[in-house]
Amino acid sequence: xxxxxxxxxxxxxxxxxxxxxxxxxxxxxxxxxxxxxxxxxxxxxxxxxxxxxxxxxxxxxxxxxxxxxxxxxxxxxxxxxxxxxxxxxxxxxxxxxxxxxxxxxxxxxxxxxxxxxxxxxxxxxxxxxxxxxxxxxxxxxxxxxxxxxxxxxxxxxxxxxxxxxxxxxxxxxxxxxxxxxxxxxxxxxxxxxxxxxxxxxxxxxxxxxxxxxxxxxxxxxxxxxxxxxxxxxxxxxxxxxxxxxxxxxxxxxxxxxxxxxxxxxxxxxxxxxxxxxxxxxxxxxxxxxxxxxxxxxxxxxxxxxxxxxxxxxxxxxxxxxxxxxxxxxxxxxxxxxxxxxxxxxxxxxxxxxxxxxxxxxxxxxxxxxxxxxxxxxxxxxxxxxxxxxxxxxxxxxxxxxxxxxxxxxxxxxxxxxxxxxxxxxxxxxxxxxxxxxxxxxxxxxxxxxxxxxxxxxxxxxxxxxxxxxxxxxxxxxxxxxxxxxxxxxxxxxxxxxxxxxxxxxxxxxxxxxxxxxxxxxxxxxxxxxxxxxxxxxxxxxxxxxxxxxxxxxxxxxxxxxxxxxxxxxxxxxxxxxxxxxxxxxxxxxxxxxxxxxxxxxxxxxxxxxxxxxxxxxxxxxxxxxxxxxxxxxxxxxxxxxxxxxxxxxxxxxxxxxxxxxxxxxxxxxxxxxxxxxxxxxxxxxxxxxxxxxxxxxxxxxxxxxxxxxxxxxxxxxxxxxxxxxxxxxxxxxxxxxxxxxxxxxxxxxxxxxxxxxxxxxxxxxxxxxxxxxxxxxxxxxxxxxxxxxxxxxxxxxxxxxxxxxxxxxxxxxxxxxxxxxxxxxxxxxxxxxxxxxxxxxxxxxxxxxxxxxxxxxxxxxxxx
Ligand SMILES: C[S@@+](CC[C@H](N)C(=O)[O-])C[C@H]1O[C@@H](n2cnc3c(N)ncnc32)[C@H](O)[C@@H]1O
Numbered sequence: 001x002x003x004x005x006x007x008x009x010x011x012x013x014x015x016x017x018x019x020x021x022x023x024x025x026x027x028x029x030x031x032x033x034x035x036x037x038x039x040x041x042x043x044x045x046x047x048x049x050x051x052x053x054x055x056x057x058x059x060x061x062x063x064x065x066x067x068x069x070x071x072x073x074x075x076x077x078x079x080x081x082x083x084x085x086x087x088x089x090x091x092x093x094x095x096x097x098x099x100x101x102x103x104x105x106x107x108x109x110x111x112x113x114x115x116x117x118x119x120x121x122x123x124x125x126x127x128x129x130x131x132x133x134x135x136x137x138x139x140x141x142x143x144x145x146x147x148x149x150x151x152x153x154x155x156x157x158x159x160x161x162x163x164x165x166x167x168x169x170x171x172x173x174x175x176x177x178x179x180x181x182x183x184x185x186x187x188x189x190x191x192x193x194x195x196x197x198x199x200x201x202x203x204x205x206x207x208x209x210x211x212x213x214x215x216x217x218x219x220x221x222x223x224x225x226x227x228x229x230x231x232x233x234x235x236x237x238x239x240x241x242x243x244x245x246x247x248x249x250x251x252x253x254x255x256x257x258x259x260x261x262x263x264x265x266x267x268x269x270x271x272x273x274x275x276x277x278x279x280x281x282x283x284x285x286x287x288x289x290x291x292x293x294x295x296x297x298x299x300x301x302x303x304x305x306x307x308x309x310x311x312x313x314x315x316x317x318x319x320x321x322x323x324x325x326x327x328x329x330x331x332x333x334x335x336x337x338x339x340x341x342x343x344x345x346x347x348x349x350x351x352x353x354x355x356x357x358x359x360x361x362x363x364x365x366x367x368x369x370x371x372x373x374x375x376x377x378x379x380x381x382x383x384x385x386x387x388x389x390x391x392x393x394x395x396x397x398x399x400x401x402x403x404x405x406x407x408x409x410x411x412x413x414x415x416x417x418x419x420x421x422x423x424x425x426x427x428x429x430x431x432x433x434x435x436x437x438x439x440x441x442x443x444x445x446x447x448x449x450x451x452x453x454x455x456x457x458x459x460x461x462x463x464x465x466x467x468x469x470x471x472x473x474x475x476x477x478x479x480x481x482x483x484x485x486x487x488x489x490x491x492x493x494x495x496x497x498x499x500x501x502x503x504x505x506x507x508x509x510x511x512x513x514x515x516x517x518x519x520x521x522x523x524x525x526x527x528x529x530x531x532x533x534x535x536x537x538x539x540x541x542x543x544x545x546x547x548x549x550x551x552x553x554x555x556x557x558x559x560x561x562x563x564x565x566x567x568x569x570x571x572x573x574x575x576x577x578x579x580x581x582x583x584x585x586x587x588x589x590x591x592x593x594x595x596x597x598x599x600x601x602x603x604x605x606x607x608x609x610x611x612x613x614x615x616x617x618x619x620x621x622x623x624x625x626x627x628x629x630x631x632x633x634x635x636x637x638x639x640x641x642x643x644x645x646x647x648x649x650x651x652x653x654x655x656x657x658x659x660x661x662x663x664x665x666x667x668x669x670x671x672x673x674x675x676x677x678x679x680x681x682x683x684x685x686x687x688x689x690x691x692x693x694x695x696x697x698x699x700x701x702x703x704x705x706x707x708x709x710x711x712x713x714x715x716x717x718x719x720x721x722x723x724x725x726x727x728x729x730x731x732x733x734x735x736x737x738x739x740x741x742x743x744x745x746x747x748x749x750x751x752x753x754x755x756x757x758x759x760x761x762x763x764x765x766x767x768x769x770x771x772x773x774x775x776x777x778x779x780x781x782x783x784x785x786x787x788x789x790x791x792x793x794x795x796x797x798x799x800x801x802x803x804x805x806x807x808x809x810x811x812x813x814x815x816x817x818x819x820x821x822x823x824x825x826x827x828x829x830x831x832x833x834x835x836x837x838x839x840x841x842x843x844x845x846x847x848x849x850x851x852x853x854x855x856x857x858x859x860x861x862x863x864x
Contacts, residue, residue: 077110077117096193096219099252102313103194111196114169123337124275125245126175127573128351130557131331132241132273133180135353138446138562139269158266159186159233160240165220165257166247167192170201173213179558185240188213191223192247220244221253221260239264243273249314258323267358272327274352278334279305280318297348305347327354328361328444331561333570354444361443441566450529450724451522451565454731463518465575466587470695471495473752473813474845475502476708481835481853482748482811484509491515491737491803492750494729497525499750501709504723513746514729515737520587522729523568529727530563532709532718543579545701545710552579582699593699595642603632613686613698622681633677639670655815659756662816663851672815675851679843690846735792738799746803749810753850756815758793763823767794793821797828804858811835813850822854830856 107114164172167190173182182188190213192198198215205213218224227233242261251257261272279302297305306316324332331353336346442453475498478484488509492500494516503509516522531540535555542549549555553576561569578586585593600606608628615621632638663672686694691705701710708714718724730737734751800810810830817837825832835853836844844853 074117077113079109095252099219100193103250104196106312107194108196111169111200114197114200115171118171120339121337122246122275124335124349124351125172127557128243128245128273128275128353129172129176130179130554131351131353131561132243132271133176134558134561135271135330135446136180136184136241139271158238158240159227161185161187161189161225161227161238162241162243163189163191163223163225163239165191165223165242165244165261166251167201167243168194168197168247170204170213170215172243172245173210174204174208182210182212185212187227189216189223189225190214191216191218191220193217193219220247220251221257223260235264237264237266237270239270240266241271241273245273245275246277248274248320249276249278249309249316252315254320254323258326262326262356265356267356268360270356271330272352272354274324274354275349276320277305277309277314277316277347277349278318278321279316279348280321301346301348321350321352324352324354326357328357328359329354329441329566330444330446331441331566331569333566333573359444445565447563448529448533448725449565450727450729451526451568452728452730454519454567456567459517460519460731463520466496466520466524467518467589468495468521469524469584469587469589470692471498472589472692472847472849473499474692474847475499476506477845478750478811479503479506482750482809482855484748486510488747489513489745490748490750491734491741491746493734493752493754494521494525495752496521497528498707498709500525500727501528501718501724502707504727505708505714505718508721508723509726512727513737513741514727515732515734516729517731517733519567519731520571522731523571525727525729526564526568527560527572528709529724530560530568532715532724533563534559537712537715540715541703541710543583545703545706547579547583547585547700548581549579552576584695584699593696596696597699599632599638599642600629603635605629605632609697612681613694615685615687618682618685621685625677625681630677634670634673639673656757658759659753659815661760662756662814662819666817666851672851675838675841676848679841679848680846683843683846683848692847733792735796735799738796738803741803743802744805744808747805747808749800749804749808751810751812753813753815755793755812755821756819758821760820761793761824767798767824767827794824794828797824797830800856801828801830801858806858806860808858810856812854814852814854815850817851819852819854822856825856829858829860831859832856 110117162176162185164170167173170190173188173190176182188210190198190201192201192215195217198217201215205215214226216223216225225233225235225238227238228235242265248254248257265272279297309316329352332350334348334350337349339345339347440453442449442451472495478499479502484490484503484507486508488507489511490503490509491513492503492515494500494514497514500512500514503512514522514525528544531543535543539549539555543552553573556564556569556572556576560572564572575586582590584590597606600609605628608624612621612624612629615624663669666672680690680693684690686697686705687702688704691701691707694705695701701707703711709718734754738749797810804810810825817839822832833855835855837852838844838848838850844850
């Protein structure tokens with residue numbers, strides 16, 4: 001549907017008018033006066049010798065005029081919103097009439113300036129509409145079009161109807177046309193009780209020439225469509241979309257309203273979009289499942305905004321938002337409107353995209369339980385194992401038609417019979433999914449899903465952003481030396497997901513459990529996976545090759561959102577600026593790059609750094625390194641101030657003290673850095689191969705030197721193939737994920753250098769018996785929880801032994817040549833051997849960050 005943005009009747013509607021005759025009279029009078037000789041002479045005289053009093057009075061004369069032109073609009077807005085409501089008196093008999101009269105009195109004096117005064121106040125409307133449009137487009141449509149099939153039919157051919165409740169002036173409909181052509185819908189209804197606003201809407205519809213948009217003056221809580229009255233459509237399940245922007249908080253019978261929405265929304269394809277102010281405080285477990293940690297507002301803000309908005313008949317009571325729990329949440333995020341760009345006005349608002357709880361969620365359930373091999377909930381052990389807050393079983397119906405794309409995840413790591421009850425029903429009590437089956441946004445995900453559901457925990461507050469913006473281990477060496485192949489069931493640390501994507505591309509393993517307890521690392525992997533599916537190569541390259549995309553925020557909502565979990569979407573929306581300049585300079589690891597750049601600049605080697613990135617041979621590379629860069633990198637102050645400083649190591653490089661102790665057992669910090677960096681220039685060129693160091697020195701990848709998934713052929717292979725189906729991203733500790741996996745279900749566990757992080761255990765300490773459960777209740781603070789994690793090595797080893805198949809291997813790199821914990825693996829019954837040890841100036845891989853590379857093989861069955 002065409003939308004003109006030039007001057008039209010509707011634009012004129014918003015301007016103060018003096019009428020055609022008035023304009024003519026003014027123009028005529030003005031011309032006569034200005035062309036009269038006497039006036040012209042007088043003006044010239046005044047210009048040459050302005051009377052001194054006029055000099056002072058002129059500003060005073062012009063000031064009111066200036067003030068009027070600048071302030072007329074805000075003053076009318078303020079009068080209508082904050083003064084008029086005090087004097088409104090109701091003489092109406094029914095509540096509905098009184099409500100209508102109140103609305104009309106409130107808006108009558110400002111209907112013409114409604115749109116121009118609400119753009120900053122009603123924030124999030126565009127975002128809600130963009131999200132809704134993206135999710136509507138993301139849904140697969142049935143192929144056949146025929147008549148309506150009513151509530152229990154399969155919805156094939158059903159009319160697409162969108163109802164905007166409390167739609168006011170029709171601004172939403174005009175905006176939606178930018179994101180989804182209005183012709184997508186067979187009919188659009190704008191429902192509102194307030195005639196002055198509806199008049200503006202009617203003028204808009206006429207001016208735009210929309211034929212499928214209709215205005216109904218009705219109460220939203222009991223609205224009726226003409227199709228329902230005529231019997232053409234059964235109201236139940238007849239709507240494809242329902243939206244409410246800043247109207248839910250104004251409609252008194254909101255229970256009735258939301259019940260109605262639930263009934264009339266198409267249970268399989270219907271989507272609901274809401275944006276509104278709110279003030280709720282903590283909401284307990286259910287809130288955590290939906291992922292709304294940012295929801296909490298202070299008691300003062302709650303009290304203040306509730307009082308403030310109640311003046312205008314806007315009710316922000318938490319129960320309004322609470323009612324959404326009867327819907328399935330697809331996306332939700334909480335924002336703060338810093339109205340008028342002020343830091344002190346922060347009005348809380350939320351955006352919600354949801355669906356009917358009757359939507360079929362069985363495919364996602366299967367993906368998260370059976371295929372993700374997830375037994376969480378079988379016991380209460382584990383730091384992050386959630387206790388189910390939901391007694392309700394999922395409402396998926398076996399006969400419901402299959403809306404979701406098939407999640408072909410290859411062979412399962414799970415024994416199917418464990419998960420099935422008598423009637424082949426999934427036994428929900430035994431799964432993590434039970435914690436959020438009907439309510440978690442993970443289950444109503446519309447597209448391919450990679451993230452295993454998780455609950456927000458206190459410990460997550462520790463991770464406000466990512467630690468690793470790229471993965472600092474060489475996955476090509478892993479694939480080669482560990483013989484990773486299509487039959488493998490792997491557990492690997494997520495980090496920035498580069499290694500996981502490499503394994504998927506190079507070897508297509510049957511299953512890859514990517515594990516990270518920092519949700520932000522999982523968000524990076526999800527973003528990469530979503531971008532591979534939803535974007536074209538150029539956009540993908542800009543984001544992860546260059547590290548910046550000028551349109552990232554727009555892409556996030558319009559293209560990536562249907563592929564992202566609600567948690568990841570909300571995170572990236574809040575952190576969208578990470579892609580404005582350079583993603584690789586953000587997060588903790590970004591600090592290391594920034595500091596390196598500053599150090600190069602201060603020591604005058606920036607040019608040499610550029611040269612080494614472009615060197616064509618390893619000889620040229622090595623010469624630049626030795627002559628120019630090495631003296632800086634291994635300079636005394638650099639080692640003392642940064643590389644040998646535990647604070648820098650942890651915050652910028654992610655190296656904790658326990659790991660520092662590991663390499664200090666073999667020599668000094670300086671020795672370690674020499675052994676790490678000296679072999680690199682002699683290995684392969686940064687320009688064509690060593691993308692790890694190229695990124696660190698150059699700040700971005702190049703087309704010739706980047707991870708394989710960033711190359712056009714790698715990107716295409718991942719996009720078109722099924723390799724990424726095997727990835728399941730867990731937001732949890734390794735120990736907890738292992739506890740959720742069945743016996744003998746993994747072939748390789750690649751834990752990077754994480755074993756170095758544990759607190760040393762005295763060799764004489766016996767291993768805990770398998771039946772002992774680690775005393776890992778949730779600690780009161782994130783710091784305490786992390787502290788606790790460091791003592792869990794033995795439990796992790798025992799779980800590795802249980803979950804690995806015979807012949808399966810646990811693999812790690814270490815900063816120590818012979819790490820202390822080998823003894824713990826051997827005590828558990830593993831056969832431990834080195835894959836590589838960094839000696840004689842040789843590198844173990846292109847990163848060469850660690851002194852050794854080890855494997856522990858499971859040779860027999862379980863420990864006794
Ligand atoms: C803040 S305005 C929002 C208008 C529009 N959705 C927007 O985003 O610009 C709230 C709207 O809700 C409408 N409204 C309030 N109570 C209503 C009711 N019971 N039935 C229908 N509309 C109602 C008001 O008339 C008004 O148009």
